[in-house]
Amino acid sequence: MAVTVDPKTQKLNIRFRVNGYKKQFYLASGLNNLVKNRIIVESRWEEIQRDIALGRFDSTLKSYKFGNYQNAVVQTEKLSLDNLWDKFLTFQAQHLERSTLESDYKQITKIIVELSSQLFEDAPTIRDWLLAKYSYHTTHKALAAFSRCCKWGIDSRLIDFNPFEKIQIPSPKNSSIENEVKAYTLEQRDLIITAFESHAKFSYYSSLIKFLFWTGCRLGEAFALTWGDISRQCTRISITKAYSTSGCYEVQ
Template structure:
């Protein structure tokens, strides 16, 4: 080091601060700073999105949609093995493997709607579920449940007679008759009060729905605010047979055995179809019994009462426009969904 200093003195390059002559170990070094990339905020998972989405939709949908349909999809989401949006393919495959094709398709349709909303609400960066539901094909066996498959007139009469003669369920007979002879929806018939009955008309203007608090009365109908159904002698007799003296106009026409609103799910799963008792024994309902006896060709749900009325009216040459007003459908719906089911349709001789 002394030699180096002497040399610099000789050549006029001496560093008076002596920094030049300090050992390298004593010099400070500067560590380069690596820029920090801000981390992405973690995306909410599907369960969290569904809760936020349904709260947003709650004021916009019917109480039954919120209480029944949304809860059903929530239960499917809860059971998913993963709820991360990055695992959308795995979510789809799980739903297809564990649900019917129709249920999986409906669930994915609603999940897609949820994620569309979340994307617009800037909760997520992209929706990984578009078009997934479209790829699911529903087999004909599942579609058949939703098809129009009316009872014949003879089957209808046998069902009514069986209810009238039943020791357990005869009190449901007038309800079944009015379903068959007005074509109204189940939710509409159980919402009828005596104030809705006049000498000429039945006025349908409300329905019973399922809410988070149980059965609830909702103003308005599925496709309209109200409609009037003209009473004939047949319906007049049904109603007069059960009308109490000095009845309160606000009383419901059809009541459960305990005096409350008829729970149509209970009617379906006990009186109509049947159920398993606490011992695991299946107790057949009225229609199931008739199917086993060969009197009714196949089991069908109570909504087919409506389809039966519409089909029989078409066979009696009731104009589709008039029929549509009676049952709350457009003529287009009548022609599209029911005209093809006319059993006595024949090609005319021209």
């Protein structure tokens, strides 16, 4: 439903339902069905959706009324970086795979916990602390993540400015090279397999190495496999989960 037009008055309205509430919600805009007005009403509907997702939906609809709309902005000093990051991760978890959260955000979460300050006004100090403690590449990655988090916070009306936007450091010169993935040649593959097969101490890894090369399976996916993932005819393997330090989780 969402944005509708009253057939009699040709005014734009918002109709919707929310899980946990039996009734249908109705919000009259009082605006005529014009393109510019529809943009305003759709924007209000997006704000309502954000509040629903963040668990702060106002079921009285008072804070969403048109003409007298006041959506209070949480002042920056009342919300620290770690608090905002937690809310950001909660939101991201609704549409990202857990494997993505683990790979992209786990390191940043650890860094935030170790920060010398969690205050937004200390953003320059946080940058300098990161440069002193971590590599340039890690610092660049962390500051970029902080900035994305703050941009989300602004869109969600949790903060009113992004203190990390103007203190970003240039991208590492070799970042494109570092991120480039190069596959082994067939000759290199065979040499690696042979080296494992003939090694006096680590030869028992050779079967695993062959399996990884021949299937393209990732380490986490291989370590999570069980006999239940193999067909009765032993002709097919179903890779539906991966293993991390926190345990197995579904990826498909």
